[in-house]
Amino acid sequence: MTIDIDHIRADFPILADTINGKPLVYLDSANSSHKPQSVIDAMSTFMAHQYSPTNRSAYFLAAQATEMYEGARTKVAKFINARHAHEVVFTKNATESLNLVARAWGAANLSTGDAIVLTHMEHHANIVPWQMLAAEKGFTIRWVPLTADGLLDLSHIDQLLDGAKAFSFTSMSNVLGTINPVKELVSLAHRHGAIAIVDGCQSVPHMPTDVQDWDADFLAFSSHKMLGPTGIGMLWGKESLLDAMPPFLGGGNMIADVTLNGFTCAELPAKFEAGTQPIVEAVGLSAAVDYLNAIGMHNVRQHEMEISRYALDTLTQRFGEDIVIHGSKNVEVRGATFSFAFRDVHPHDISQVLDQHNVCVRAGHHCAKPLMRLLGAHATARASFYLYNTTDEVDALCDALTETGEFFTL
């Protein structure tokens, strides 16, 4: 093991809990991750002893809370190697971040006759905001297809990007686990004069992120998938783009001045942060970033590659043709998220039997219905692993699957 797994597990109180006398085998971190004690403590201490609104008052508590809120921004900016902290905008979640890009950048830059490019493996959050805007503005959406093993098929990418104004893609599929070549995709987009928007929800929590190395234009990601609380998401954008964009939501905090005739916008990042912000959540997120930094994102990735190898080997050895694991079998190009079909047992029934052993997997379409249609599946079961998961938990998944098979023998 590249990381001290026992030590890490001890930091997550819920992992020591039992349900009906059995330990929790949490394999749903691609959906949302658990939280270490340090995140829980940071939020609880902040609410108990340090809470105050930010940015508005001169008293000590307000200044301290503002410092903590802005400190979270600085930490997040460093975590993804952003050039400036003010390029990081806090939102409600990554979905809102993508809606912000569509509504602010998209509404100002896209019109009839234009085209944008998405991929066939996008989450609904990177599809629907564009479809909503396309219905108003009349631009077209082009789709990058997939190869048989679940990678992006770039054989016609130049045609697809020709004349496109934006290329918005996930850095890692929440269904297939595919890790996309972000730097190469950004470069392709730029060569065709398109901006590159990255949905980083699935990759940022699991591996190092460097937006400057990528030369990306926007990156959307969420706190709750990277050990932080729900209720706060992030949009990073290049300063020049954020500066040129109209605001998203209007209200307090985002203005420089308001008169009866109109308003002027505040500077970045306040321009995109209307109303009272998720202050407590930012404090929790800050502790989550500290926690991940202490372990090291390279180590997180190494650990998950080991788990992935073990999971692919074990599932295949134990179940052979009874299991179909979607996506690539090469751990270099996939993360530790495995969607699978097991015999002809419906994913809901799989997850129900697994739940008897506290093995938590997601069953359904994973908010990626176009991809599910491509896979020819209405639903899949999905087991996803994180830094706190062990190979023993892969075995627990397999044991529960064996029982599922016995129960549903037709």
Add this chain to the structure above:
Amino acid sequence: MPGLEDLYREIILDHYKSPRNRGTLEPPAIRTEGHNPLCGDEIEVYIAVDNDIVSDIKISGQGCSISQSSASMMSAAIKGKPVAEVRALIHRFKHMMSIEDVEEPDTSAPLGDLEALQGVVKFPVRIKCAVLAWNTLAEGLDTAAQ
């Protein structure tokens, strides 16, 4: 904690493995689609209504064992029954599933094998699976009445 046997009763698995009344009906039979957007289950219910009697019913689509067996048992229970009786049974079934807006039902509509689905109530996430076919059938009956 309720066990698997509370949910997957033998008769339910039997209907799942050997679904009754699978297939489609040609117009003028009424075709109604139902979706469970959370899990992607899809169902199509075809009904032929003659002289206020559901003379035939066919089910197609795909879903989990609970949604499929519920649909199969429903089809067996209502085929050949008067529309009023079918509506009463829908009402009674939804009441058994603790769907909130259903008042105390008319218990004259016998549940028969459908009682096996009672265990689903202990698994609230699966209630939507069990009632999908029934809601779709109710919609089909509304169309037939127009």
